[in-house]
Amino acid sequence: MKQHPWKTSVWVGLVFALMHVAISLPIARAQQDHGNGQGPSTKEMPAPLKIASGDLLHITVFDVPEMTQDVRIGAKGEAQLALIGNIDLAELTADEASEAIARELRNRKLLLSPQVNVLIKEFASQGVSVIGEVQHPGVYQVLGSRSLLDLISMAGGLTNVADTRITVKRRRESEQTITVKLKTDDPDTSLNNNVQIYPGDLIVVPRAGIVYVLGDVNRPGGFVMQDSGKITLLQALAQAGGATKSASLSKAVLMSKNAQGYASTKLHVGKIQKGEAPDLELHSNDILFVPNNRLKNALSGTQAVVSALGSASIYAVVH
Numbered sequence: 001m002k003q004h005p006w007k008t009s010v011w012v013g014l015v016f017a018l019m020h021v022a023i024s025l026p027i028a029r030a031q032q033d034h035g036n037g038q039g040p041s042t043k044e045m046p047a048p049l050k051i052a053s054g055d056l057l058h059i060t061v062f063d064v065p066e067m068t069q070d071v072r073i074g075a076k077g078e079a080q081l082a083l084i085g086n087i088d089l090a091e092l093t094a095d096e097a098s099e100a101i102a103r104e105l106r107n108r109k110l111l112l113s114p115q116v117n118v119l120i121k122e123f124a125s126q127g128v129s130v131i132g133e134v135q136h137p138g139v140y141q142v143l144g145s146r147s148l149l150d151l152i153s154m155a156g157g158l159t160n161v162a163d164t165r166i167t168v169k170r171r172r173e174s175e176q177t178i179t180v181k182l183k184t185d186d187p188d189t190s191l192n193n194n195v196q197i198y199p200g201d202l203i204v205v206p207r208a209g210i211v212y213v214l215g216d217v218n219r220p221g222g223f224v225m226q227d228s229g230k231i232t233l234l235q236a237l238a239q240a241g242g243a244t245k246s247a248s249l250s251k252a253v254l255m256s257k258n259a260q261g262y263a264s265t266k267l268h269v270g271k272i273q274k275g276e277a278p279d280l281e282l283h284s285n286d287i288l289f290v291p292n293n294r295l296k297n298a299l300s301g302t303q304a305v306v307s308a309l310g311s312a313s314i315y316a317v318v319h
Helices: 011-024 095-106 148-154 187-192 231-237 269-273 301-308
Strands: 058-059 069-072 078-081 084-087 116-122 130-132 138-140 165-170 176-179 203-204 210-215 221-224 253-257 262-266 289-290
Touching: 058 095, 069 078, 084 095, 095 116, 130 148, 148 165, 148 203, 210 231, 231 269, 231 289
Parallel strands: 130 203, 210 289
Antiparallel strands: 058 069, 058 116, 078 084, 130 138, 165 176, 165 203, 210 221, 253 262, 253 289
């Protein structure tokens, strides 16, 4: 494994350089066990889509088989129907189109009480946008409704740093945004939360939070935050394989990002491991640094970080 030394005298600059290199490496243990399995029902229905140019309609009239036909909406929004001719159906929903055709049949005295059904077989005007942490972001054309898992599969699947809390934005007259929680290790939960996706929808797969465990640990690197985006110090340390025998657990440093940059806090990890001090919840981009016990006692806090990182290595942890 390749080492990445940094040469700087200011620990803030060191942290930013460290973050740049760490993010560029493959991130380990992308277990996306997010959410409590409680997601929106697959029965939720968005506002009905409106017919547009290029859409393919399947039209049936009860007990009038000669009216059964598939028709493509023209550039001007018109459909050419048997017995009727051209009729403007653009900007109508399927139900509204059914009513318009039935009304035209009554007005022309062709049928006394027509029962018309319009089904939109193909949506040519709107695709589904999939962006964020998928293998192949882009716009995907769909014929009718498809499931969220279908669209993720079409986009090549999730990346290894994807958050499984996925946002779906319904781009309709009144926009609706829902959050879907999937669980890669629980097929039943994922299937129950597998909402329907419709043409025009936007799917956003965010990047999961990442914490970094560096210094004198067995597998230093970045780790995807698990359990609904939460991870504690001891959990992160365990993912890093624990501290080595030469680690100085009493002089660990936690770097947390704030509005001014990074703030450092000295920690006694040994006491936390023994239950003598409370475990800490880490946040995205936090850095836990465990120094080597061969450092001089005079070196502490950020000084220890600067001195020790000159020989520290960051490894991509692959499982």
